[in-house]
Amino acid sequence: MKHARFRSFMLFAVALLMLAGCGMGPTVFLNREYNFQFVERVAVVPFDNLSDDQGAGARASRLFLSRLLASEAFDVVEPGEVSKALEKFATVRTSELTQEQVITLGKTLGVQGVFLGSVTESSSLRSGGASTNIVTLVVRMVETEKGMTIWSATHSSGKRGFFASIFGGGEKTQSDAMRACVNGVLSSLIH
Amino acid sequence: MRRPLLLTTLLFLWLFILPQAGEADAGDEADSLSTPSPHVAVLPFVNYTGTKEAASTCAPIVEERLSRMSFRLVARDSLRQALRTYRIRNTGMIGADDARRLAQDFGLDYFVLGSFDLYTNDSIPEVAISVRLVEASSLQIVWAASRSKYGSAGILGLGKISSVDRLATLLVDDIFASLESSFGRGFTTVRSERTPLYAIVPFDNLTDNPSAGEIMTTFVAAILLNHGARLLEPGAAQEMFRRHNRHLRGEIDLTLLGLLHDSLGVGRVITGAVDRLQPAPPGVTTVTPEVQISGRLLNAANGKILASDDIVRRGNDGEMIFRLGVQYSLGTVGMEAAAKLWERLDAHAE
Numbered sequence: 001m002k003h004a005r006f007r008s009f010m011l012f013a014v015a016l017l018m019l020a021g022c023g024m025g026p027t028v029f030l031n032r033e034y035n036f037q038f039v040e041r042v043a044v045v046p047f048d049n050l051s052d053d054q055g056a057g058a059r060a061s062r063l064f065l066s067r068l069l070a071s072e073a074f075d076v077v078e079p080g081e082v083s084k085a086l087e088k089f090a091t092v093r094t095s096e097l098t099q100e101q102v103i104t105l106g107k108t109l110g111v112q113g114v115f116l117g118s119v120t121e122s123s124s125l126r127s128g129g130a131s132t133n134i135v136t137l138v139v140r141m142v143e144t145e146k147g148m149t150i151w152s153a154t155h156s157s158g159k160r161g162f163f164a165s166i167f168g169g170g171e172k173t174q175s176d177a178m179r180a181c182v183n184g185v186l187s188s189l190i191h
Numbered sequence: 192m193r194r195p196l197l198l199t200t201l202l203f204l205w206l207f208i209l210p211q212a213g214e215a216d217a218g219d220e221a222d223s224l225s226t227p228s229p230h231v232a233v234l235p236f237v238n239y240t241g242t243k244e245a246a247s248t249c250a251p252i253v254e255e256r257l258s259r260m261s262f263r264l265v266a267r268d269s270l271r272q273a274l275r276t277y278r279i280r281n282t283g284m285i286g287a288d289d290a291r292r293l294a295q296d297f298g299l300d301y302f303v304l305g306s307f308d309l310y311t312n313d314s315i316p317e318v319a320i321s322v323r324l325v326e327a328s329s330l331q332i333v334w335a336a337s338r339s340k341y342g343s344a345g346i347l348g349l350g351k352i353s354s355v356d357r358l359a360t361l362l363v364d365d366i367f368a369s370l371e372s373s374f375g376r377g378f379t380t381v382r383s384e385r386t387p388l389y390a391i392v393p394f395d396n397l398t399d400n401p402s403a404g405e406i407m408t409t410f411v412a413a414i415l416l417n418h419g420a421r422l423l424e425p426g427a428a429q430e431m432f433r434r435h436n437r438h439l440r441g442e443i444d445l446t447l448l449g450l451l452h453d454s455l456g457v458g459r460v461i462t463g464a465v466d467r468l469q470p471a472p473p474g475v476t477t478v479t480p481e482v483q484i485s486g487r488l489l490n491a492a493n494g495k496i497l498a499s500d501d502i503v504r505r506g507n508d509g510e511m512i513f514r515l516g517v518q519y520s521l522g523t524v525g526m527e528a529a530a531k532l533w534e535r536l537d538a539h540a541e
Binding site: 055058059062063065066069070075076078079080081083084173175176179 | 395397398439441442443444445446447448464466467481483485487489494495496498499500501503
């Protein structure tokens with residue numbers, strides 16, 4: 001009896017450890033009352049970089065744009081047009097555009113939705129002989145009629161799984177971690 | 192009676208017919224002698240390597256090789272004087288106004304423009320050079336090559352080249368042999384006028400290498416041309432952007448896109464970004480170069496994005512067993528990435 005209970009407890013503990021090592025999916029908000037069919041054309045505003053990795057914001061933006069185009073879910077405005085439209089807003093952090101600014105941007109670019117985002121983490125952690133590259137993205141889509149957020153996702157990628165932590169391997173390069181993060185974020189919006 | 196008539200006829204022939212035949216022969220000979228070699232200006236190559244040694248090593252090799260070709264080259268001193276007079280500082284590309292002035296001054300048919308893209312002088316050296324030939328009247332690129340050479344050893348160390356001078360000489364010979372071959376075929380324009388004219392907006396640079404954007408732009412230009420596309424000299428597009436006070440990298444707005452279409456006849460624009468251009472550390476065989484680029488193809492008439500993709504290419508992508516097929520040359524990996532990007536964009540755009 002005692003052996004059986006001990007065995008059950010050990011199995012439960014191992015299962016918990018494995019789940020903890022696997023990492024969590026994106027944290028998602030989706031406005032289910034909004035009719036997403038209305039969104040045909042979107043713009044991607046260059047992501048902010050809140051990490052120490054110089055250029056992470058620009059890289060994440062380009063990758064997000066590329067994946068969004070590949071999904072063929074929306075028509076996407078050329079980034080040059082977005083940059084030109086943003087010149088009139090004297091803002092350093094594009095993720096902090098006001099509601100009025102988003103509405104104005106929408107009218108200027110002729111889009112129904114605007115993607116805003118930030119790279120909050122892009123770092124490389126060393127542990128012994130192994131390095132782990134971690135990227136965290138926060139992205140949201142704002143509709144341009146009233147400036148309300150209709151979707152947002154936060155996702156981290158690059159953490160090693162349970163078995164990789166024990167036995168080694170499973171290391172992702174920085175670009176792989178960024179790519180996986182972007183894919184993870186987008187998969188919560190586009191299936 | 193017959194004899195005078197015969198003599199008169201012979202005299203007539205001698206005076207009027209035979210000299211014309213002679214002149215025709217002379218004319219033919221003169222024609223063949225007067226068929227001109229093209230008059231070419233070779234602008235100083237741009238150095239994207241970050242080391243002065245690249246230019247001091249490679250520039251004399253390029254000059255010497257060009258002097259052996261059947262071009263009439265503008266004298267270097269005269270050309271430099273003209274570049275100073277017209278304040279032409281960026282010699283990696285040429286705009287319409289500068290091209291017209293130089294062509295008028297020197298009676299030019301073509302410009303040769305180029306760059307030293309990569310240069311390492313380690314135990315295993317590497318050199319990468321890009322060259323293009325631009326028609327002076329139309330500013331269309333008629334020939335381009337981007338090549339790299341790596342001094343790596345083959346099996347059992349055979350074929351290893353440890354001298355960067357030797358490597359650069361072989362690379363330059365290779366490049367200009369290709370130009371000579373094309374020149375021998377008369378630069379016949381096989382590209383149909385019905386295919387769209389492409390323009391490249393310089394790639395954005397998100398790497399630590401300050402010239403990564405320019406390097407990838409020249410790689411993509413060479414790939415496009417080798418696949419039969421018609422390509423506008425990048426300097427022509429840059430000149431237009433400068434007039435509108437825009438310094439574009441990796442993107443373009445609809446106004447300038449429309450101007451490229453309406454003023455220069457551009458049908459499609461290609462642009463993108465270089466996210467990673469990482470060489471292999473010297474002497475480390477377990478780490479290979481990595482190149483990450485993204486690109487977009489736009490319709491210049493309506494601003495629509497026709498295709499978009501991103502490519503990651505590593506030196507061990509082609510690895511088989513016992514590290515066979517591993518590529519340590521950053522230039523080769525970079526060109527493979529550029530070729531893959533073009534292949535994907537072209538396929539999606541159709």
